[in-house]
């Protein structure tokens with residue numbers, strides 16, 4: 001009896017060891033959306049902190065020539081969103 005339960009225990013441990021260890025998780029995130037600030041190579045996917053801004057609001061910071069495309073909305077990466085927020089802070093304070 002004792003032997004049987006011991007064998008069972010050993011097998012469970014082996015199953016755990018054979019389980020996924022996250023080795024096949026990609027470290028580099030491959031997004032779908034590119035940041036549209038000129039020259040930026042980052043992704044602007046929502047799940048990694050990207051945002052969409054009205055073109056005019058983004059152009060206030062980077063200028064129309066500093067943005068790729070001319071859609072009404074531009075996608076920007078997390079880094080550029082932070083930059084934008086920082087630049088905009090003064091304006092926002094004035095409004096409140």
Ligand SMILES: [Zn+2]
Pocket residue numbers: 035036037040041042076077078079080
């Ligand atoms: Zn960017």
